[in-house]
Amino acid sequence: MGIIELQDVQKVYQLGKVEVPAVKGVSFCIEKGDFISIAGPSGSGKTTILNMIGLIDQATSGEVLIDGRPTSKLKDAELTRMRHETLGFIFQSFNLIPVLNVWENIEFPLLLGKTRVSKAEKAGWIDHLIEEVGLTEWRKHKPNELSGGQRQRVAIARALVTKPQIVLADEPTANLDSATGEQIIELMKRINRELETTFIFSTHDAKIVDIADHIIRLRDGLITENVRRGTPVGAACPTGN
Amino acid sequence: MIQEINIALRNLNRQKKRSFLLAGAIAFGIMIVTLINGFSGSFVENVNENFSHLMAGHIFIEGVEKTTTGRNYYFISDDKILIDTIESLDLPLQFITKRSEFSGNLVYNGKTLQQNIVGADWSKENYFSERMMILDGSFDNMSEPQAIILSKEVADRLSLGIGDRMLVRMKTYTGQQNLGEFVLAAIIADPGLIGSMSAYANLDYVNQLLNLQTGEYKIMGLYLSSMKPIDTAADTLYKALEGKVQLFTRDSDDEETNFVEAMMQQGKEEEWEGLRYRLYTLNDILSEVQDLVNVLDTASLVILLVLFVIIMVGITNTFRMVMLERVREIGTIRALGVQKKGVLRLFLFEALFVGLLGFTAGLASAGIIMAVLHQINWGMDTPIFILLKNGHMTFKLLPWQVIMNLLVVTALTLLAAWSPARKAANLEPAHALRVQN
Numbered sequence: 001m002g003i004i005e006l007q008d009v010q011k012v013y014q015l016g017k018v019e020v021p022a023v024k025g026v027s028f029c030i031e032k033g034d035f036i037s038i039a040g041p042s043g044s045g046k047t048t049i050l051n052m053i054g055l056i057d058q059a060t061s062g063e064v065l066i067d068g069r070p071t072s073k074l075k076d077a078e079l080t081r082m083r084h085e086t087l088g089f090i091f092q093s094f095n096l097i098p099v100l101n102v103w104e105n106i107e108f109p110l111l112l113g114k115t116r117v118s119k120a121e122k123a124g125w126i127d128h129l130i131e132e133v134g135l136t137e138w139r140k141h142k143p144n145e146l147s148g149g150q151r152q153r154v155a156i157a158r159a160l161v162t163k164p165q166i167v168l169a170d171e172p173t174a175n176l177d178s179a180t181g182e183q184i185i186e187l188m189k190r191i192n193r194e195l196e197t198t199f200i201f202s203t204h205d206a207k208i209v210d211i212a213d214h215i216i217r218l219r220d221g222l223i224t225e226n227v228r229r230g231t232p233v234g235a236a237c238p239t240g241n
Numbered sequence: 242m243i244q245e246i247n248i249a250l251r252n253l254n255r256q257k258k259r260s261f262l263l264a265g266a267i268a269f270g271i272m273i274v275t276l277i278n279g280f281s282g283s284f285v286e287n288v289n290e291n292f293s294h295l296m297a298g299h300i301f302i303e304g305v306e307k308t309t310t311g312r313n314y315y316f317i318s319d320d321k322i323l324i325d326t327i328e329s330l331d332l333p334l335q336f337i338t339k340r341s342e343f344s345g346n347l348v349y350n351g352k353t354l355q356q357n358i359v360g361a362d363w364s365k366e367n368y369f370s371e372r373m374m375i376l377d378g379s380f381d382n383m384s385e386p387q388a389i390i391l392s393k394e395v396a397d398r399l400s401l402g403i404g405d406r407m408l409v410r411m412k413t414y415t416g417q418q419n420l421g422e423f424v425l426a427a428i429i430a431d432p433g434l435i436g437s438m439s440a441y442a443n444l445d446y447v448n449q450l451l452n453l454q455t456g457e458y459k460i461m462g463l464y465l466s467s468m469k470p471i472d473t474a475a476d477t478l479y480k481a482l483e484g485k486v487q488l489f490t491r492d493s494d495d496e497e498t499n500f501v502e503a504m505m506q507q508g509k510e511e512e513w514e515g516l517r518y519r520l521y522t523l524n525d526i527l528s529e530v531q532d533l534v535n536v537l538d539t540a541s542l543v544i545l546l547v548l549f550v551i552i553m554v555g556i557t558n559t560f561r562m563v564m565l566e567r568v569r570e571i572g573t574i575r576a577l578g579v580q581k582k583g584v585l586r587l588f589l590f591e592a593l594f595v596g597l598l599g600f601t602a603g604l605a606s607a608g609i610i611m612a613v614l615h616q617i618n619w620g621m622d623t624p625i626f627i628l629l630k631n632g633h634m635t636f637k638l639l640p641w642q643v644i645m646n647l648l649v650v651t652a653l654t655l656l657a658a659w660s661p662a663r664k665a666a667n668l669e670p671a672h673a674l675r676v677q678n
Contacts, residue, residue: 056669056674077580080579093569097574099254100248108574111244113578
């Protein structure tokens with residue numbers, strides 16, 4: 001079943017009078033529960049595609065469908081609500097809120113929605129995620145007291161706290177050493193298996209690309225390869241699902 | 242919302258120095274305005290009270306006789322009808338004072354000085370001694386009929402010592418030249434404004450110099466138990482006296498004219514026979530003090546506004562800087578699901594807390610300064626004694642003024658932070674996340 005579908009998506013940035021095409025008509029389908037890598041060199045359009053899937057940027061033309069719902073006509077408030085309810089984000093620079101400690105950073109997205117969960121249930125879930133990412137001893141620490149790998153673990157827990165269907169990770173290993181980067185990808189993969197959350201991560205690191213089930217390779221804003229477990233897949237999601 | 246408040250508070254804590262400087266600027270403004278408000282609040286009360294002591298009363302009755310030549314003689318000849326009327330009324334009266342005064346020239350050792358000399362019955366007005374700061378001599382010396390109390394400045398200028406006798410050249414109540422002699426009983430500290438203007442002598446001797454008959458005097462003063470019922474009591478007394486004695490009207494149609502001036506004008510323009518009485522109050526005399534207080538209050542509001550325009554510029558600049566520093570953070574929380582309104586609220590809460598912190602600190606500092614100033618005994622010889630209560634500064638802060646200042650601070654702080662907060666809220670998440678801090 002396709003949870004994300006991009007239909008001939010183009011993105012053009014306007015830099016003064018110059019138009020810079022970042023994505024030049026991209027179509028693909030992502031299945032629910034997949035572990036996807038969007039790979040390609042710098043400037044290939046990885047981040048732009050992730051931003052459009054993450055509803056923090058809008059396509060110049062084409063359509064991004066999340067869980068079958070077109071998003072190009074949605075207003076900012078609806079996009080924000082959808083981001084909160086459906087998506088989780090992991091950033092290259094971790095982007096934790098510096099004034100909050102580990103526990104509070106993870107809790108933060110839970111306080112934004114209208115759905116109210118009991119305090120005990122919330123605390124139990126956050127503690128579980130902290131344990132899952134191996135930061136139990138660091139739960140009261142502020143981001144500046146953590147290593148890069150630990151910060152990214154907090155970001156992973158924060159991305160998962162609202163139990164989103166999709167987690168987007170933009171070069172999650174770029175600011176980490178290779179060993180820590182691999183651990184982070186392994187952690188994401190494990191959570192993907194355990195929670196059946198769809199993970200989409202971008203990378204230009206060939207070593208970690210292959211861990212993904214589904215690989216989409218980009219070059220100059222175009223897809224050069226779209227394979228799922230070694231088999232090329234079609235651009236459109238199967239209909240009738 | 243609670244999380245936004247929580248983050249706003251923590252953000253303030255993140256940049257302690259900046260937050261405290263900003264709150265400090267607000268606190269300074271509030272402190273100044275609160276001090277002015279507090280001072281002007283007690284200003285009227287203190288001035289009225291001090292004047293009531295100096296003038297020996299809250300309500301005054303003065304007799305005026307018009308001669309055939311059109312001149313006015315000021316005296317009260319038979320006060321029985323006045324006293325009977327006063328006593329028949331249920332006025333909050335403490336006591337009645339009788340005074341006469343004239344302006345004459347004191348002459349001693351070849352030196353001359355003009356001086357207003359007040360004659361009072363010291364056996365009844367002994368409370369007045371408590372308000373004088375005797376530097377030399379004694380109040381007991383006033384038992385001497387020709388005794389006089391002078392301020393230090395006057396005594397120094399005439400090179401007078403206790404027991405020295407001086408001449409006084411003055412006019413009787415009918416305008417004839419007269420000479421008298423005083424003996425210096427005491428020297429009092431010079432409170433400046435009023436002190437050097439008046440010297441104090443015995444009523445009988447002053448009346449004798451004015452050529453008034455026994456039982457006659459110039460001004461009757463009614464000393465009330467408090468300041469509040471002055472106008473009501475004056476109206477009651479005026480109504481009771483109407484029909485019994487001739488009275489100057491108390492209404493002034495001309496708003497440009499001071500009430501007392503209007504009565505003076507009546508004395509010049511109108512004709513009558515026998516004694517006609519003027520009834521006026523301390524409020525009538527000091528109506529301009531209230532105007533001064535209104536000016537002070539307006540000035541404090543203007544100061545508040547000017548200070549806050551300056552502070553607002555500071556707040557706006559600071560929040561613009563804060564916004565630029567936190568662009569990625571804003572992008573992150575927007576990506577995580579915070580609505581534009583949430584970002585706006587986050588910044589506005591931060592500004593609100595700075596404003597409230599500044600307001601509280603300003604109010605507290607003003608309170609401390611007021612308490613310290615109140616503890617200081619400035620004495621009765623200070624030029625500002627007329628503004629003090631028994632030598633102490635007093636402050637009266639009205640709740641509405643505090644609330645008004647709070648509202649002004651809150652509104653201006655939020656207004657100052659509004660533009661940067663809106664810019665922060667309108668940042669595109671993708672653009673904000675691309676920014677390298």
